[in-house]
Each structure stands twice: as C-alpha cells, then as structure tokens.
Amino acid sequence: MSVLAAIAVLAVLILVHELGHFVAARSQGILVNRFSLGFGPVLLKYQGSQTEYAVRAFPLGGFVGFPDDDPDSDVPPNDPNLLRNRPVLDRAIVISAGVIANLIFAYLVLALQLGIVGIPKELTYQAGVVVQPVNQESVAYQAGIREGDIILAVNGQELPASDKSTPLLTKEIQT
Structure with missing residues (x-):
C-alpha cells in the first residue's frame, strides 16, 4: 500500500x-x-x-x-x-x-x-529544562533528580521557554 x-x-x-x-x-x-x-x-x-x-x-x-x-x-x-x-x-x-x-x-x-493539526508539542518550548536519563550513581540522582523532571530555575534565575535554557543550565552546573 x-x-x-x-x-x-x-x-x-x-x-x-x-x-x-x-x-x-x-x-x-x-x-x-x-x-x-x-x-x-x-x-x-x-x-x-x-x-x-x-x-x-x-x-x-x-x-x-x-x-x-x-x-x-x-x-x-x-x-x-x-x-x-x-x-x-x-x-x-x-x-x-x-x-x-x-x-x-x-x-x-x-x-x-x-x-x-497545529504545531507538534515537540517543536514548542516550555519554561525550564526537562531532565534526561540520570545515572543512578550520580550526585543528581542521589539529590532526588529523576528523568522527566523539569528544572524551572537555577540560582534564583528562571529558565525561559527558549533554546537558551539548556546551555544556561549547563553553564551554571559547570560553575
């Protein structure tokens, strides 16, 4: 077919x-x-x-x-x-x-x-960053962070609904 x-x-x-x-x-x-x-x-x-x-x-x-x-x-x-x-x-x-x-x-x-149909949900941004799979032995897992959690702010700074949220969170984690 x-x-x-x-x-x-x-x-x-x-x-x-x-x-x-x-x-x-x-x-x-x-x-x-x-x-x-x-x-x-x-x-x-x-x-x-x-x-x-x-x-x-x-x-x-x-x-x-x-x-x-x-x-x-x-x-x-x-x-x-x-x-x-x-x-x-x-x-x-x-x-x-x-x-x-x-x-x-x-x-x-x-x-x-x-x-x-509209715009697929995967193509729209939401506030924050969705957590990807977390290693069970990592510090993040021990702190209670799980896959699918949404981090809305880091160090009092909100993570906006844009493609800049993930690099901003990564930078904050690295520092």
Whole structure:
C-alpha cells in the first residue's frame, strides 16, 4: 500500500507542477496542444477545444506540449501565440511557473496542516529544562533528580521557554 501512496503523492506533485506551466501559458494566450500526466502509452485521453489531455501508463513525470515542438501541428511557424515567438519574459514565466506552483502548493499544504493539526508539542518550548536519563550513581540522582523532571530555575534565575535554557543550565552546573 505504501508504494501506491508514494505514487499518488508523486502524481499530485507532478500534476501541480505541470498545471503551473499550463496555466501560465494559457493565461498569456500561448498555444498549448497537449497536457499529459505520466509517460508511455495513453490510458485515458480527452480532446478539448485546443488541448489534448491525457493520463499515461507511467506516472513518473508529465509534460505540457506546445505546437512549436509538434511536427504534425497545423499552426504556422510565425504565429505570434507560439511559445518560441513570444518575448523572453513570457517564456521565462511559463518555464518557471512549474517550480513556482510547487512552492505555492507546499506552502498551502504546510499552512493547512498547521491549521488543522497545529504545531507538534515537540517543536514548542516550555519554561525550564526537562531532565534526561540520570545515572543512578550520580550526585543528581542521589539529590532526588529523576528523568522527566523539569528544572524551572537555577540560582534564583528562571529558565525561559527558549533554546537558551539548556546551555544556561549547563553553564551554571559547570560553575
């Protein structure tokens, strides 16, 4: 089952990436004649008004096809809506849109997870320092300090809820 889950996650990432290229091209009026998820033989195909949409046998990639690269295309080579006939900035937007779509998708997934699940307790700081396992022959153990105890202050100085608490306690113990 984990192999299928990995393939599904990969397919979603590829779909988002290729949709980035596709949406960037179409929003600028650039002609797109193919949108495919996967490689190899076609499993499912739908012919839209301008674009052929396909799902292929091997979901390890995908592509957005432009008439520029299609020798069977009936679009004249000097058509201003071909990718190669567009200004460099338009082409750069289409080329980079896949990566940008993946970054936006990752941000949205992270925000959604934090909104639903929250921040794991392990990633939040609490006041004090949690004691790690203590050797039964140590002075700390004989003084009554046990694993899981929380030291809130040392020498009258509170240990704040931050990553500086442990080094502060260590320094105090050493002196």
